[in-house]
Amino acid sequence: xxxxxxxxxxxxxxxTRQLAAKTGYSTRSWERYLSxxxxxxxxxxxxxxxxxxxxxxxxxxxxxxxxxxxxxGRAATAGPPPDAPAAPEHEPTTRRPYGRxxxxxxxxxxxxxxxxxxxxxxLAVELAEARAAAEAARAGTVAAATDATASDPAPxxxxxxTCRPERTGDRWxxxxxxxxxxxxxxGATGPEVIEAQxxxxxxxxxxxxxxxxxxxxxxxxxKRFQDREGLVVDGIIGQRTWQALRGAxxx
Numbered sequence: 001x002x003x004x005x006x007x008x009x010x011x012x013x014x015x016t017r018q019l020a021a022k023t024g025y026s027t028r029s030w031e032r033y034l035s036x037x038x039x040x041x042x043x044x045x046x047x048x049x050x051x052x053x054x055x056x057x058x059x060x061x062x063x064x065x066x067x068x069x070x071x072x073g074r075a076a077t078a079g080p081p082p083d084a085p086a087a088p089e090h091e092p093t094t095r096r097p098y099g100r101x102x103x104x105x106x107x108x109x110x111x112x113x114x115x116x117x118x119x120x121x122x123l124a125v126e127l128a129e130a131r132a133a134a135e136a137a138r139a140g141t142v143a144a145a146t147d148a149t150a151s152d153p154a155p156x157x158x159x160x161x162t163c164r165p166e167r168t169g170d171r172w173x174x175x176x177x178x179x180x181x182x183x184x185x186x187g188a189t190g191p192e193v194i195e196a197q198x199x200x201x202x203x204x205x206x207x208x209x210x211x212x213x214x215x216x217x218x219x220x221x222x223k224r225f226q227d228r229e230g231l232v233v234d235g236i237i238g239q240r241t242w243q244a245l246r247g248a249x250x251x
Contacts, residue, residue, distance in 0.1 A: 002036050004062065005045070008052030009034065010215040015208070023047035034209075035160055039070050061113055161210045163198035171246040174198030180246070181239040188214040196237050199245040200225060 009019065016030040023030075025044050032038035040048075045063045049056040165174050177195035184192050194212045201207065205225045208217035219235040226233045229244045237245075 002034065002066075004054075004059065005040070005048055006034055006211075006213075008048055008054055010208070010213075010217060012052050013208075013217055013220075014051070019048070019051070022051045031160075039066060058112055058116055061109075062116055065117070159211065161194050161198075161212060163201060163210055165198060165202045172199060172202060172248075173246070174202070180242050182237075182242070184214060184237040186214055186216075186219050186235065192237075193218070196222070196245065199248070203245065203248040 014022070016027045016034070019025070019030045020027045023044060024047065025033075025040075029038075029040075029044070033040040033044065040063070042060060042063060045059050046056045048054075049059045161176070163174050165172050167173075174195050176191045176198065179192055179195070182192050184196055189212055191212070193214045194210060196214075197207045197210045197212075197218060200218070200221045201210070203225060205221045205228070206217075207221035208215070222237055222241065223233050223235045225231075225245070225248075226235075226241060229248070231240055231244060
């Protein structure tokens, strides 16, 4: 569910401050929700769906599943996290007449649920692999994630990373990757993306959140930087763009 919320945010090219203005939930609340530190309430999920133009019903199904897993994982320790219900809340459904229309609705709902869960699992595996690579590369610049367990989905959620640019000779490094020629494009994840996002920020071109995901905001920032530096504007970070990023003066 968190991955889907982040995709809605990126698709709308919204900052957390803009989300707060559109949904009525504070910037800090959205930072907790999108980083996986807190389970968003149903109302926040509905507001996000309306803002991003998505179907609230599909997001609420994922929210219910996430709430159940969250409650099971926290019951033996400190109880539910902030902003999360103590137990999964099941909204009362309107009684519908039995018949063909009910069977069709149940069938459609089951198919949508299976497709949504399958997509979430695939994205979760990809994000877990990217996060593990980033943790190994940055050598302690970000606090280690909590131990992964079958009942705790937190390690599969995207995180925000810290940028600590340092100059070595005539080049700048942010502590996540020392590559000079890796090709990084839209849809990529991992430490090279984190490094590029940090260097874009240092150069005065904001890529949005530093989350290790090469989304639309990062691609737009790369194009703006390439245009400013007189490079080929294709939104892809190659050898020449890396060279410009590592040598660019801060803005």
